[in-house]
Amino acid sequence: MIRVAQLSCGAEYSGIQKEIDRAAEKVGAKIIYPEVSLEDILNVEKKFGVSVASGDLNMAMARAVRIVENPELADAVIVMTCFRCAEAAIIRSEIRKFIHEHSRIPVLSYSFTERTTAETLLTRMEALVTTVKYRGLLARENQKGLTAGIDSGSTTTKAVVMRDNQVIGTGWVPTTEVLKSADDAFAAALQEAGIKKEEIQAVGVTGYGRFLVGKHVNARLIQEEITVNSKGAVFLADAQKGPATVIDIGGMDNKAISVQDGIPGGFTMGGICAGASGRFLELAAKRLGVEITELGKLALKGNYKNVAMNSYCIVFGTQSLVNSLSMGCKPEDVAMAACHSVAEQVYEQQLQEIEVKEPVIMVGGTSLIEGLPRAMEQLLQTKVTVPKYAQFIGAVGAALLVSGLLEG
């Protein structure tokens, strides 16, 4: 049983404690609360560096200190506070940093509302547990044998076939019917590789449709996309040793993952608003009358500063888009503004929740929209790497990881 220490403020009174427990139970984990004394809480400023007005936040900090001093108490940590609480947002971030800097225990931080459900937390909790449970598997650096990976995403389904550390076939289709899309993508990858399905030694599956597709193809590995994508990213970017940051702006949600030696150490997954996702860029391309594959090239010719754009909400973002075009703004400026707007929201909302360390690797289909990594480079003031096969990152990660199961 994986022990996840919950350091939180407000979860019980928001009525979501049951949901947190349920998410943990679903992935074979147990929520624990490290014991602290009143003295530990009263002295928290001496050891943590600050105390605040809210007692529950001081208790969360005291628990963080206790875990750092006694790392055998917990296998992973989840730091949770109320959404929209400034005091809690500061402390949540500081607790995450404190644990990250003083231990090797993986940390997930999350801000909740009363609408948070076990389903919302499931992928995050699963990733947290995976980083503990399959540390050995995640440390794997090479793909061996003949394996396949399928990434059943919300917008597209991707598949790859790999042999002896090389990608030999790829397949990519828009996701319609989940199983049919998986079959089609897999068939395309097999065809390109010149391999028959029966020859594949093992299949790994990730993405939203992983449970359904995994059962359908009799997968040896069914894994959430946070650990799988980070593995695929550092493998393809040749950054398996040392720190790295993986950014995946997806069709429906975004992931920012802080990786150390190929293993996620902290991550965030956002998806409240479609304004900061690939969906907004799809919409922008449609309104500009260009294919999504051409949007990035168009954006590189433009300047985002010439257009007022805010994609915080996809509806208002679209309004800005339409307004700017009607005011005579150049399509290339609008295209770059759309890319910048998405990158800015990911930067503001997610990259503040993890440790951004170089190399920064952008993956997923959106990373091929050239304006987006460029916008991220401008915001982060650092080079952003988009590896080959960036759009197949989940499938590559799944094929790589499942090959580790062939040996025993």
Add this chain to the structure above:
Amino acid sequence: MAKVIVYPPTSMILSDLVERMGHKALVVPESVRKLATADEIESPPLNVTPEEPKKGLRYAAVDVPSGVRGRMALIGPLIEEAEAAIIVEDPGWLTGCAGCSRTNELVRLLIRTKGVPVLDLSYPTDDAEAKAFVQKIKAFLGELK
């Protein structure tokens, strides 16, 4: 007998003093007891469900954190019921604590703007202050009908 809300609203010391003087103390543990002994326990141990933050909208807007609104679902009705109040400033956590400073601020504000008699006290730091503390409470409660 008057209904007296105490601040901090979880303080058992203040609650005990109010009850000893023959009044009804309005405190959070009483609200929690009602929830936790309900026929259906959906979310143990407190049985606070996502419905409580929605009930808390009566006291704080939707952009106030859910933890504040959930706490207010328990404390707000006590304030509405109160006919008098005792507020102890800087009480220290041993006296009782709602865990959330924003909730504490809102509770104090709602008590003060309700228009009921309020006794303001500082938390005692020595025996002499403690005796005076109890005497002031006794005198205040004695004047309530």
